[in-house]
Amino acid sequence: QVQLVQSGAEVKKPGASVKVSCKASGYTFTTYDINWVRQATGQGLEWMGWMNPKTGNTGYAQKFQGRVTITRNTSIGTAYMELTSLRSEDTAVYYCAREGSGLFHVLDVWGQGTTVTVSS
Amino acid sequence: DIQMTQSPSSLSASVGDKVTITCRASQSISNYLNWYQQKPGKAPKVLIYAASYFQSGVPSRFSGSGSGTDFTLTISSLQPDDFATYYCQQTYSTPYTFGQGTKLEIK
Numbered sequence: 001q002v003q004l005v006q007s008g009a010e011v012k013k014p015g016a017s018v019k020v021s022c023k024a025s026g027y028t029f030t031t032y033d034i035n036w037v038r039q040a041t042g043q044g045l046e047w048m049g050w051m052n053p054k055t056g057n058t059g060y061a062q063k064f065q066g067r068v069t070i071t072r073n074t075s076i077g078t079a080y081m082e083l084t085s086l087r088s089e090d091t092a093v094y095y096c097a098r099e100g101s102g103l104f105h106v107l108d109v110w111g112q113g114t115t116v117t118v119s120s
Numbered sequence: 121d122i123q124m125t126q127s128p129s130s131l132s133a134s135v136g137d138k139v140t141i142t143c144r145a146s147q148s149i150s151n152y153l154n155w156y157q158q159k160p161g162k163a164p165k166v167l168i169y170a171a172s173y174f175q176s177g178v179p180s181r182f183s184g185s186g187s188g189t190d191f192t193l194t195i196s197s198l199q200p201d202d203f204a205t206y207y208c209q210q211t212y213s214t215p216y217t218f219g220q221g222t223k224l225e226i227k
Contacts, residue, residue, distance in 0.1 A: 035216070037164075045156075045164065045207055045218040061215035062121070095163055104170045105211035106154055110163035 002026035004096050004111035011117045017084040020114045022096030029077035030054040033099040035107055036070060036081045038092040046092075050099070051079060086118045122146050122210050126219035132227040137198045141222045143191040143208035152212035155184055155193045158221075159204045167206075168193065198224075 007021040022034065036048040049060035051070040058070050069082045079096055093113040100108035123146035133139050143153065151171040156164035166175045168184035171191055181196040195202055203226050208219040 037218075044221045045158075045209070047209070047216045047218065050214070050216075059214050063215075097163075102169075104152055104154065105216060106166055106169040106175070107156070107164070107209075108166055108175065110165075113163055 002098075002109050004098060004109055006094075006096060006111040006114045009115040009117070011119065012086050014087055014118055014120055016086050016118075017082060018086060018116050019080055019082040020094050020096075020116070022079045022081070022111050024077045024079070024098070027098075029072075030074055032101070033105075034070070034072070034079040035097045035099060035105075036068075037095045037097060037107070039095070039113075040089075040092040043092075048081070048094075053079065083116075086116075088118050090116065091118045092116060121215055122149060122213060122217055124208055124210055124217050124219040126206075126208055126222050128222060129220065130223040130225065132225050133198055134227045135198050135200060139195050139198060139224065141193045141206055141208075141224075143186075143193070143219050145189045145191075145210055145212075148188045149210045149212035151187050152210055153184075153186065153191050154209050154211060155182075156207045156209065157202075157204045158207065164207065200226075 005023045030053045035050045051058045053072045072079045095113050096111040097107035098109040100106045125144045153171045155168040158164040172184045183194045205221045205223045207221050
């Protein structure tokens with residue numbers, strides 16, 4: 001079945017970087033864009049950015065510009081989100097999600113989430 | 121950035137009730153509006169896309185409407201499985217911002 005499987009939980013110190021992976025299966029990885037969304041504990045959803053896996057083109061929310069990089073490895077159908085210069089406010093669950101076909105950028109398949117904890 | 125404002129932030133209702141959640145955009149977004157349901161500890165799940173179209177497999181008690189700046193999600197007859205948090209998201213322009221969420225609780 002179509003699914004996105006993310007890497008496991010991470011604990012990082014302030015100032016460090018984290019790289020979360022998102023492995024696609026059950027569909028052709030290069031056909032659908034991947035988005036990244038995060039959610040701090042007890043808070044709402046925050047959109048971070050997107051990537052076209054075929055071309056590698058990306059777009060990021062201004063809030064994360066300069067700190068986030070989304071990449072992919074098409075040979076293994078995996079997307080990555082790297083966030084640098086971590087601070088305590090980056091403690092959150094990070095989700096990857098597939099954009100379905102069509103014009104409306106619907107996030108129709110989600111990963112299970114990866115908890116990133118930033119603590120000294 | 122386009123701001124999305126949902127109301128109410130929380131709502132108590134009973135099984136069988138009809139409930140309506142509203143979402144307002146800070147500028148016109150045509151019908152580039154999607155609704156998601158999220159349960160504790162789980163990833164969100166899309167219910168409605170393009171303001172009023174059902175995602176495959178979503179029960180018909182869910183419906184969406186609106187265009188421009190004002191949108192609604194209606195659940196015609198609440199079922200126990202519907203108690204969750206609901207988010208709207210605009211996909212008219214990046215960043216694809218979400219509303220702050222509406223937590224639907226059992227009365």
